[in-house]
Structures are given as C-alpha cells and as structure tokens.
Amino acid sequence: MDRTAEQNGTGQTRERRGILTAGARIAAGIALASTVIGALPAAGAVLAGELPKGTMVEKSALTLGFVPLTDCAPLVIAKEMGFFASEGLDVTLSREPSWANIRDKVSVGILDGAQMLAGIPLAANAGIGAFNVPMVAPLVLDLGGNAITLSRALMARMEAADPAAMAERPLSARALKRVIEADRAAGAPRLTFGVVFSVASHAYQLRYWLAEAGIDPDADVRLVVIPPPDMVTSLQLGAIDGFCVGEPWNSLAAAGGIGRVAITSHDLWANAPEKVLGVTAAWAADHPATLAALVRALVRAGRWLDQPDNRRTAAVLLSDSRYVGAPAPVLETALRQGVKGHENGDFVVFHRYAAGFPWHSHGLWTLAQMVRWGQLPLGTDLAAIAAATHRTDLYRAAVAGLDEPVPLIDSKIEGTHATPWTLTDATSPIPMGADRFLDGQPFDPADVAGYLRRFPITRHVPVPAPTV
Numbered sequence: 001m002d003r004t005a006e007q008n009g010t011g012q013t014r015e016r017r018g019i020l021t022a023g024a025r026i027a028a029g030i031a032l033a034s035t036v037i038g039a040l041p042a043a044g045a046v047l048a049g050e051l052p053k054g055t056m057v058e059k060s061a062l063t064l065g066f067v068p069l070t071d072c073a074p075l076v077i078a079k080e081m082g083f084f085a086s087e088g089l090d091v092t093l094s095r096e097p098s099w100a101n102i103r104d105k106v107s108v109g110i111l112d113g114a115q116m117l118a119g120i121p122l123a124a125n126a127g128i129g130a131f132n133v134p135m136v137a138p139l140v141l142d143l144g145g146n147a148i149t150l151s152r153a154l155m156a157r158m159e160a161a162d163p164a165a166m167a168e169r170p171l172s173a174r175a176l177k178r179v180i181e182a183d184r185a186a187g188a189p190r191l192t193f194g195v196v197f198s199v200a201s202h203a204y205q206l207r208y209w210l211a212e213a214g215i216d217p218d219a220d221v222r223l224v225v226i227p228p229p230d231m232v233t234s235l236q237l238g239a240i241d242g243f244c245v246g247e248p249w250n251s252l253a254a255a256g257g258i259g260r261v262a263i264t265s266h267d268l269w270a271n272a273p274e275k276v277l278g279v280t281a282a283w284a285a286d287h288p289a290t291l292a293a294l295v296r297a298l299v300r301a302g303r304w305l306d307q308p309d310n311r312r313t314a315a316v317l318l319s320d321s322r323y324v325g326a327p328a329p330v331l332e333t334a335l336r337q338g339v340k341g342h343e344n345g346d347f348v349v350f351h352r353y354a355a356g357f358p359w360h361s362h363g364l365w366t367l368a369q370m371v372r373w374g375q376l377p378l379g380t381d382l383a384a385i386a387a388a389t390h391r392t393d394l395y396r397a398a399v400a401g402l403d404e405p406v407p408l409i410d411s412k413i414e415g416t417h418a419t420p421w422t423l424t425d426a427t428s429p430i431p432m433g434a435d436r437f438l439d440g441q442p443f444d445p446a447d448v449a450g451y452l453r454r455f456p457i458t459r460h461v462p463v464p465a466p467t468v
Contacts, residue, residue, distance in 0.1 A: 098227040
C-alpha cells in the first residue's frame with residue numbers, strides 16, 4: 001500500500017509575522033530566546049546517550065513532511081530504497097506546499113518531523129516567528145543546491161547597463177545596481193524578488209549577493225515570500241523580477257525561456273548548509289531511539305545519493321508526482337552537475353565533506369544573518385541557540401555504528417578554503433570541500449560582532465568598536 005500522502009491545504013504565501021518592532025523587540029527578543037533555550041534538553045542529557053544495541057524504536061509509524069525540491073531526495077531515497085524500513089521505521093512522506101506548512105505542522109504535532117530550512121529550527125529557538133516551539137536539528141540533509149534566477153528582460157537590461165560587470169564570473173550584482181539607479185531616477189517602482197521564507201538560506205544568500213554590490217535589499221528592492229513550486233509561474237506572470245530557490249525550479253525557468261540563472265549558491269557560499277532534519281525538542285526527548293534510527297537511515301540515504309551512478313535512479317524516483325513531479329532529465333542534471341551554464345560537481349552534496357554533521361558554526365552564520373537584517377536583536381546568546389539546535393551529540397550517538405568518520409569539534413572558521421582540504425580534527429581524516437564566500441570574507445563563529453562590523457549595509461545596531 002502506498003502511504004505517501006499529498007497535503008492539499010492552502011499554503012501561506014507569506015508567513016505570519018511574529019517579530020516585535022522598534023526598541024521593544026530588543027528586550028522581548030532576548031527574553032524569549034532565553035526562555036526557549038531553557039526549555040530545550042541540555043546537550044549530553046539522556047536524550048543524547050548512546051542507545052543499547054538492539055533498542056526498539058518508540059514509534060515505528062511516522063509521517064515526515066517535505067517540500068517538492070531536488071534536495072528532498074534523502075527522504076525519498078530512504079523510503080524507496082528501504083533505509084527507513086531497515087531501521088524498523090514505516091514512514092509516510094507528506095508533500096507540503098510551503099515552508100510555513102512544514103513549520104506549523106511539526107510544531108503542533110501533525111508531522112513527526114520534516115525536511116526543514118536550516119533557519120526554521122534556529123528561528124523557533126530564537127523566538128522569531130508565529131511558532132516558538134523548541135526544535136532540534138540533529139542532521140543536515142544536504143549542502144548547496146540553490147541559485148538566483150532573473151527574468152530575461154531584467155538580464156537584458158543589466159547587459160545594456162554594464163556589459164563589463166555582466167562578463168564577470170561569478171556574476172556580481174553591480175549591473176543590477178545600475179538598473180536600480182536608473183529606475184529610481186525615472187520614478188519607476190522597485191524591482192521585486194521572491195524568496196521561499198524570511199529565515200531561509202535563500203533569503204540570506206540573495207541579500208548577501210545584493211548587498212555585496214551596494215544594493216540595500218530592504219530599501220532598494222522588494223522581497224516577497226513565495227513557495228518554491230510557485231516561483232516559475234510568478235516570474236512568468238511578471239509578479240516578480242527574479243528569485244532565489246532550490247532546484248529544479250531554476251532549471252525549469254531557464255528551460256522554459258522564462259528566466260536566466262545569474263549565480264548559484266556554490267559561488268555565494270561553497271558547500272553551505274541547506275536543509276536539515278527538524279523535530280520538536282519534546283518529540284526528540286520522547287523518541288530517542290526513533291530519532292537515532294531516522295538519522296541513521298538518512299545518513300545511509302545520503303551516502304547512496306553521493307554515488308554518481310545512483311543519481312539517475314534518484315532522478316526517476318523524484319520525478320514521480322508524489323514527490324517533485326518534474327521531468328527526470330532536468331532532475332538528473334540538477335543532481336549531477338547543477339544548473340545548465342553553471343555546472344559544478346559540488347552543486348548539491350548529500351554525504352561527502354561531513355555533509356550531515358550539524359556544525360554549530362553553520363548555525364551561528366545563519367543566526368548572524370538574522371542579526372544583520374534586523375530579525376534578531378544584538379545581545380542574544382547566539383552560541384547557546386546554535387548549540388541547542390544543532391545537536392552534534394545526537395548525530396555522533398546515532399552514527400556510532402555506521403563506520404562514519406565524525407568531526408571531534410563542533411565549530412570551525414567558515415570561508416577560508418577556496419579549494420578542497422582535509423579536516424584532521426575527526427575520528428579519522430575527512431576530505432572537505434571548498435567553503436569560500438563570494439566576497440572572500442571569512443566567518444569566525446567566536447567573533448560574530450567583528451564579522452558584522454565589516455558590512456556597510458545592515459539593519460542591526462552597530463556594535464561599538466573596541467576601545468584602545
């Protein structure tokens with residue numbers, strides 16, 4: 001019997017805004033984040049303990065949510081190739097129309113867990129948004145996989161405005177800045193760009209690209225929330241001028257002559273964390289053996305996916321209308337080398353480079369973006385939120401029997417490698433991929449304030465410079 005469920009509830013096109021405003025937000029945000037952190041199980045608690053061999057799962061019949069994107073592949077493969085079943089799990093996959101649906105249904109217990117944007121559990125634990133139910137993310141599902149696509153008309157305007165800038169690779173937004181300045185002088189409306197959620201990596205990657213070229217993403221353009229499957233239609237109808245989204249929606253826009261890919265996430269932040277396995281902290285505490293089984297099954301699915309010969313099979317499975325429902329050749333290209341014209345074997349990574357490990361430094365970078373763009377007040381204990389969300393202890397305990405090399409550290413400086421390197425602070429050396437940012441700026445998780453001081457375009461209250 002096919003137990004894959006299609007959820008047909010109306011998805012939100014913009015999430016409910018739960019962020020307080022003005023000065024009240026600062027005090028309230030800090031207090032709420034502290035409350036949420038206090039409700040989370042402590043790292044090292046019984047939840048994280050290594051389970052005895054042969055421990056039975058507390059709950060075998062599970063419903064996990066996903067959004068139709070190429071990187072829902074670990075869940076689909078774990079189900080279709082028997083990795084869930086081998087761990088004693090009978091999993092129903094529930095296709096959801098939006099990230100708001102995912103967040104809300106996991107929060108209230110309709111879903112046991114889900115493929116989530118990495119920012120969703122972090123935002124929940126920081127007190128951002130409509131639901132502040134404590135969550136944990138013990139596993140990263142993939143690295144990379146996004147791109148920024150612009151309408152063909154906008155790309156043509158950019159080419160006319162600054163041909164030299166348009167010839168650069170990776171493409172900067174300098175030519176777009178020229179177009180925006182011309183529109184402002186002419187009194188034209190601001191350009192509009194779609195993102196999948198306000199705390200999504202896509203939103204922060206688009207903001208990063210714009211701001212690096214001197215474009216203020218809040219003052220110079222409009223950003224609107226649109227579910228991933230609606231991006232191409234919105235671009236075609238002229239409701240937006242571009243978007244940042246995961247595959248296959250960039251490739252489908254390009255193949256249909258609707259848009260052109262400007263830059264991929266690999267050029268914005270190579271091998272950046274993308275989706276995570278997210279569950280509520282209460283669910284994790286009540287189902288430790290089940291959660292460990294989920295992590296193991298998904299790690300094994302990621303390992304299977306990173307075998308090049310398996311990606312064609314994965315594309316065929318994902319093309320099923322129960323999952324992504326896009327043409328298999330488009331999905332295969334996205335899985336193998338990314339979007340056409342921006343081919344890269346590391347466009348999306350599911351297992352290699354310690355992809356599944358939930359680095360605290362990855363969480364801290366995302367939280368730093370929330371501070372930079374005014375979603376989270378300065379003074380919040382970002383390190384505590386990252387550690388409470390990205391549960392490295394749960395990951396290590398779950399994979400202990402899988403012969404997986406595991407990092408011995410929880411954080412690292414991000415963005416210092418333009419080429420492959422080797423992580424030696426691990427149970428055995430781990431080959432790692434490049435992690436360079438577009439602007440070459442490294443991110444030191446021990447100095448978030450210093451990192452934020454580097455950016456001239458920001459919404460946060462500047463951190464005073466150290467006195468000599």
